[in-house]
Amino acid sequence: MRVDFFWPGRTKRPELRALEDFYLGRIRLLADGRVVVTPAARGLDEREKARILEIEAQGLEKRWKDDYIICLSDEGQDMTSAEFARFLAARDREGRRLGFVVGGFLGLAERILRRADLRLAVSKMTLSHELCRVVLLEQVYRSLTILQGRRYAK
Amino acid sequence: MRVDFFWPGRTKRPELRALEDFYLGRIRLLADGRVVVTPAARGLDEREKARILEIEAQGLEKRWKDDYIICLSDEGQDMTSAEFARFLAARDREGRRLGFVVGGFLGLAERILRRADLRLAVSKMTLSHELCRVVLLEQVYRSLTILQGRRYAK
16 A cells, blocks of 8 residues: 655654654555655745645645645544545555655645545644644555454553 | 543653643643543453553542543544634633543443533544544634633644
8 A cells, every 4th residue: 555645744743743753654554655745835924824735736746746635634534443444455456555744833725625526634623734643644545454363552 | 620631641742742732831831731640451462451541540430520521532522623612611600610521541441431511523534542632632722812812723
């Protein structure tokens, strides 16, 4: 299975960054996974939200071909871990490369959300974007262990 | 607002432990919050699940009086962050002390889940219990900032 994780700008909080690396390492034992850090808008005031999101959208789009794009959003569809594992397996059988997208501090441009093949909610609650990245990686790792019938901590 | 977090056994992964401390520190700027680590069953094989959960249940119950107990469970009720903030505010107006509970590796005894005033799902997906603790603390912190009209990272 080929799974890419796209996000504008590196995860800054060191503990979350370390967890990202940890779960990515686990994922790579079971699948072809990588994190692709796309350009984050710099030097703009937060009030210029539309411009920031547009810059970050362009950086994301450049990296996609015909990937099956899944944007994380608290307004997206929710799934149990078992449903999520089946969902990943089905896309893999179709030969699609999966691309997960988590926005930056201000989220994602509407255009990117519309482009998504799926909007996925790991929580109905709004998580910080950096914590959301970690939860996503943990769930993808969990799914891979479910699919391969391995034991993984609850 | 008085908010207690109960869990059997310390959180082991250092990054998650550091995040726990970080969010607890933030919570304590806005409310009377503490983490109470109750005894974890030791030296038992994982196959003795019922016994482990019973030992941990006793350790938890000892610490509660008439607290409003909220057990985290992926089969619990889900809420948006705004709904969760209103829920906390309502309990606080009733003068109830809130006690959140996240189980250990094997979860919580059925008896504890039945005792709960509410079962809350921060995700329909099954998170590792240590990651669940961090997500919970982050959400309580987020709620407190919502209630106090403060700005907090998305």
